[in-house]
Amino acid sequence: MSDKMEQILELVSQYVNEREDKWEPGSDWVSYSGPHYDKEExxxxxxxxxxxxxxxxxxxxxxxxxxxxxxxxxxxxxxxxxxxxxxxxxxxxxxxxxxxxxxxxxxxxxxxxxxxxxxxxxxxxxxxxxxxxxxxxxxxxxxxxxxxxxxxxxxxxxxxxxxxxxxxxxxxxxxxxxxxxxxxxxxxxxxxxxxxxxxxxxxxxxxxxxxxxxxxxxxxxxxxxxxxxxxxxxxxxxxxxxxxxxxxxxxxKPGNVTAGTACGNRFKNWLTGMPEAVYDHxxxxxxxxxxxxxxxLQAAMGLQQLKKLPDLDAARRKNFAILQQIFKPYEKYLHLPQATELSDPCWFAYLLTVKEDAPFDRADIVDYLENEKIQTRSYFAGNILAHPGYRHLAEPYGDLNSMFPVAGLVTTNSFFLGTFIGLTEEKLAYIKKVVDSFFGTVR
Ligand SMILES: Cc1ncc(COP(=O)(O)O)c(C=O)c1O
Structure with a gap:
């Protein structure tokens, strides 16, 4: 490796090591997710x-x-x-x-x-x-x-x-x-x-x-x-x-030899429509x-991330368990996530659905959390057939809510929080404080 290259890499290492990762409760976002990579990537x-x-x-x-x-x-x-x-x-x-x-x-x-x-x-x-x-x-x-x-x-x-x-x-x-x-x-x-x-x-x-x-x-x-x-x-x-x-x-089998490297025969009568023609594979x-x-470059980053996957996964499992404790007292109002029998999920996120008889709407709790800088997300499209680009596919199904009642509820009542490694103990404690304070307002 040339001296210049070594210097560049050394400077990048220093730059990444010196990055400040400060987080102020209430003023900085608690993200639902995000990349978690270091100098190796x-x-x-x-x-x-x-x-x-x-x-x-x-x-x-x-x-x-x-x-x-x-x-x-x-x-x-x-x-x-x-x-x-x-x-x-x-x-x-x-x-x-x-x-x-x-x-x-x-x-x-x-x-x-x-x-x-x-x-x-x-x-x-x-x-x-x-x-x-x-x-x-x-x-x-x-x-x-x-x-x-x-x-x-x-x-x-x-x-x-x-x-x-x-x-x-x-x-x-x-x-x-x-x-x-x-x-x-x-x-x-x-x-x-x-x-x-x-x-x-x-x-x-x-x-x-x-x-x-x-x-x-x-x-x-x-x-x-x-x-x-x-x-x-x-x-x-x-x-x-x-x-x-x-x-x-x-x-x-990369290479550029005339004979061909993987098939062993680069120039051959490959074209089924012109069998007489010799053509380059x-x-x-x-x-x-x-x-x-x-x-x-993406693959090079991916190879580094693979080494960290056990830690990244362990954090998701741990954070999910903590969020489950945070929300357990409010199960009366929310459908909490539950691992399917025989399964062992490495949770992408913490999914909640506000029960139909809850005395608040999804917008109430989501607004409350977001106003306190805790990011939430909908469960992706909800009922995809309700979206403008898909309306033509919905026609055979008639009234969407009668055909797909649970999808209707998901579209109006479900949301999720993150579980990723960036959720530190400090951030989880903050989530607990905000969640408890929201439910303190629920009558
Ligand atoms: C279940 C599922 N499938 C497919 C995709 C698409 O992946 P990408 O964003 O890499 O295109 C996503 C995106 O987040 C997803 O959640």
Whole structure:
């Protein structure tokens, strides 16, 4: 390493070490989440940046080797966001090299969701079939799922996200997946580090996805992952991510030799429509793809975050337990979160739903907390069909609140607080003080 580079890295270390992390109760925000990274991530990112290699490279390849086991899968592809990961997973359902599901195939999905869990279903020309969710977990209502599957043999798949790290009854769900021969896309974007009956969330689906947006269990700024046990599906996903390219040297065996490094034969009669033509495999396209690749810099940060994941996860579990103590006395007014039987969630957040008979509204408690500088968030879209962009999909369902009553309640009454490592004991004590003082005003 050159002297100048060493100096730069040393200065960056000093700069990060000297950062002040001051927090004043009542004047500084208690964030619901945020990136938690240190000099290691900065140094890794700067080293990659200064190396001159910007695009998918050795750090991304290394990350792709290391990360699948975190979702209990064998293979995986790094991408530039969790939304891209969902898009790729659904594209693999459609691909002739993937699951080859026909246009218009029906996919069950809950009506309460993060938009980009279900958007790819719509964007890829499949037909979403919406179900309501259950309280307090907000996971898909499995009674409804079962009824639909019994009555409609055209349903081919199911896609949903484990809600804030807490799964539905996976034994029952997986029995339905098996019985009805469904493809299951498991959005584990909020569920990294969570388990069901000793098995990692992210390992149940045919394909599962993860997000590395700063609010998530670990971050690389933006980033996402598609995991699978199938080498064939992994190849299709990587191709769709990389413009549809047939050549897989980028992800498996980099190099630039004429003979080709991964397939062993770069120049060959690859074009099925012009069998006489000798063509460069690097510009042969197996898929109608996108470009959803990450920067190598993101992967370099991700590799550093992976080392910290045990601490990041432990903090979420601990903070969740403290928040549960804080809110327990007010259970009369609120549906408190509850881990599904057999599950061990690494909670993304602390989810609350104000009970219908409570003498206050969600706005009252959320305003109170936010006025005291405690950040809250809605449970993402609530009922997605109520949103302007989705109204055309709502028509067949008639009155949304009669069709999806729990989703209606979630949209008006649910919210969450953070659980991330940035919630220090001091901040949690402050949350307790503010929460107790709010309930002191409730008559
Ligand atoms: C359940 C779920 N799925 C998908 C996404 C999309 O991930 P990203 O923000 O990385 O695109 C999110 C985002 O937070 C999410 O919570």
């Amino acid at each position: 900065y140094l890794a990112a700067i080293e990659v940046l200064l190396s001159g290699w910007l695009i998918f490279g050795e750090n991304a390849r290394e990350f792709e080797k290391k990360f699948p086991s975190h979702l209990g899968m064998k293979h995986g592809s790094l991408t530039n966001s969790g939304s891209s990961a969902n898009l790729l997973a659904v594209a693999a359902l459609k691909s002739k090299n993937g699951y080859n599901l026909p246009q218009g195939s029906k996919i069950i999905t809950p009506v309460v969701c993060f938009p980009t869990t279900i958007n790819p279903v719509i964007q890829s020309g499949f037909q979403p079939v919406f179900v309501d969710v259950t309280l307090p977990d907000l996971n898909p209502d499995l009674d409804q799922v079962e009824r639909l599957l019994e009555s409609d043999p055209e349903i081919r798949g199911i896609m949903f996200a484990h809600v804030l790290g807490n799964p539905p009854d996976m034994n029952r769900l997986m029995a339905l997946v098996k019985k009805h021969d469904l493809i299951f896309v498991e959005d584990a974007c909020d569920a990294l580090g969570s388990y069901y009956d000793g098995k990692k969330l992210g390992s149940f689906g045919h394909i599962s996805t993860c997000s590395f947006f700063p609010a998530h269990h670990m971050t690389m700024g933006e980033g996402g992952f598609v995991a699978t046990d199938s080498a064939r599906i992994r190849k299709a996903v990587a191709s769709i991510r990389d413009w549809g390219r047939a050549c897989y040297c980028n992800t498996l 690097r510009y042969v396209f197996d898929e109608i793809g996108y470009n959803l690749k990450p920067l190598d």
